[in-house]
Amino acid sequence: MSEYVLQMDNISKFYGENQVLKDITLKIKPGEIHALIGENGAGKSTLMNILFGMPVINSTGGFKGKIILDGEEINISSPMKAMDHGIGMVHQEFMLIPGFTVTENIKLNRERTKDNPISKLLGPNLKTLDTKRMKVESQKALNKLGMDIDCYSKIAGLPVGHMQFVEIAREIDKENLKLLVFDEPTAVLTETEADILLKAMKKIAKSGIAIIFISHRLDEIKEIADTITILRDGSLVCSDVSTNFTTKDMAEKMVGRSLDISYSSNEKKEFKNDGVLMTIRDLKVDMPGEYVKKVDLDIYKGEILGIGGLAGQGKIGISNGLMGLCHSSGEVKFKGKPFTLNSPLYSLKNNLAFVSEDRRGVGLLLESSIENNIAMSAMQIKNEFLLDLKLFKLNDWWGIRRNSLKYIKDLDIRCSGPTQFSGRLSGGNQQKVCIARALTLAPDLLLVSEPTRGIDIGAKRLVLNLLKDLNEKFGLTIIMTSSELAELRSISHRIAIVSEGQVQGILHPDSDDYQFGLLMSGNSLDDLKEIAQKECEK
Known part of the structure; x- marks a missing residue:
């Protein structure tokens, strides 16, 4: 019996003349949680695509x-x-069928069947699906993850956090599992959901199943991993037991330079209040799994307003409703004038821009180049990057190229060039392209939803600093929705906490942790005052 359940020896991979993996060796023991980390483009996903036999290889x-x-x-x-062979993989980009239910996705290609009168006469190929048994087994897998999701719900429209748990449930439902790869499983989860998942991963490992854990959240790596392997630019930097690394060590080995990994800021988070830019009253948004039932908000010109809360409580629905991607109702005013809902075109033409949490489904044209993706919205909405020849218009290819090169440099988009298809970028670099397209619109109000999802720690700081600089230097108003409270606190002037479909309260980013926790659990600001008063009386 081998000491290792998996060995990948001297793995190399070329895409054309570009070598993306250089003699990588990886060894995993049964029941081990082995962390694989590195910047976007370091080769992590390519290595796992090789392991899983993906067609692109x-x-x-x-x-x-x-x-x-x-x-x-x-x-x-x-x-x-x-x-x-007993290898399962939870992909960074979801591998789910939107029109199927949760149960149908979990049991895909492993459906349970039962006899019926016709199958008994004509053979087993005419058996019917045993939907009741499939539901029970699917629910059992979800229960292992501590998630209560309706197994008869369609995948289409579910919050991305719920989709992630469905992906994971599908893998742990398999019977012959030896090795399970988690590729950024917590990137779309709230801190509470991430804690639930990490506990579930520890249980899975204790049962003897080996886990390869890919994550950019280094605190999670430190908490859960037995061994850590670090890649940089397609090469193996080091591999050792986790006790030999600090979080700072990991960050610096990933990027090859000294790095400040703190999100905290000693700067006073204040902004010049130039009045209300947008007022929202009684906003309702019908987004499956993110139902917004009554949101009242004032967004001030020149501020960064953070929106946080637990998954499924409505935080993601607000931006999707304002951009017209989900049916919404209520009274919204922008720059003092009534704002029309349910029209993405109207929102874009009125200088709103949106970076969606679903970069592949909403944010990108995957089979189009980076430069086209970045310029597309500005071409369609503002007639930019077009040469007017009176009778017809032509694409201004030089302008498109110059704009894309600027953002490739500013956002450190790791690519072979501006003509590379966006679908062939790593997840984090795809996110940067989405941000570049939104910024190309030069909006008055930028809505960003989970902007650092799936981005490595160096790029995460770059994106957050970019948003902060846009706000400070150009006065851009930003609504940033994130599952990571630390990110919101690092750049926001105010943070609105959404629970049960409405804003429970708005706090200063330096407020105590317990205050944020109480609001997330459904308490109001009045409840906080009452709790604080009782504490003082004691």
Whole structure:
């Protein structure tokens, strides 16, 4: 019996002339939680795509090296082969079928069937689905993760956090599982949900299943990992037990330079109040899994307003409603004038821009170039990057190229060039392209939802600093929705906490942790005052 459940020996991979992996060796023991970390573009996802037999690997010339499972060399030519060998993977980008229910996605290709009168006569191919048993087994997998999700709900429209748990439930429902890869599983989760998942991962590992854990949240890595392997620019930097690393060590080895990993800021978070830019009254948004029932907010010109809260409580629905992506109602005024809801075109033409939490489903044209993605909205909404030749218009390719090169440099988008398809970028670099497209619109109000999801720690700081600079230097008003309270506190002037579909209260970013926690649990500001008064009386 081999000491290792998995060995990946001297793995190398080229995309054309570009070498993205250079002789990587990885060894995983049964029941071990092995963290794999590195900046966006370091090669983590490519290495896991090789392990899981993803088509993009074989269609681009395959790879060099060996994959050894339980002491025997194996050839993984497809995801189905990987699953047959007991390898499961929770992908960073969801691999779910939107029109199917939660149960149908969890049990896909492993459906339970039962006999009926016709199958008894004509054969087992005519058996019917045992939906009751499938639901019970799906619910059991979700319960292991501590999640209460309706198994008959369609995937389409669910909050991204719920989709992530469905992905994970599908993998742990499998019977022959030996190794499970988690690719950024907590990137779309709130801190509470992430804690639930980490506890579930520890239980999975104790059962003997090995886990490869890819995450940019270094505090989670430090908490849960037994071993840590760090990649940089496609090369192996080091691999050692987690006790030999500090969080700062990990960050610096990832980026190859000294790095400030703190989100805290000693600067006074104040802004020049130039009046109310947008007023929101009685906003209702019908977004599946994120129902907003009554939101009242004033957004001041020149501020960064953070919106936080637990998943499914409505925080993500606010921006989606204002941008017209989900049906909404209520009274909204922008710059003192009535604002029309339910029209994305109206929102964009009135100088709102949006970075969606769903970068692949909403944010990007995956089979189009980086430069086209960045310029597309400005071309359609503002007629920019177009040459007017009276009878017709032509694309201003030089302007498009110059604009894309600027943002590739400013946002450190790791790519082969502006003509590379956005769908072939790593998840974090795709997010940067979404941000670049929104900024190209030069909006008066920028709505960003989970802007640092799936981005490494160096790029995360870059994005947050960019938002802060846009606000301070150009007075851009920003509404930032995030599941990470630390991020909101680092750049926001005020933070609105949403619970049960409404704003429970607005706090200064330096407010005590317990105040944020109480608001997230459904208490109001009046409740906080009452609690504080009782504490004083004691």
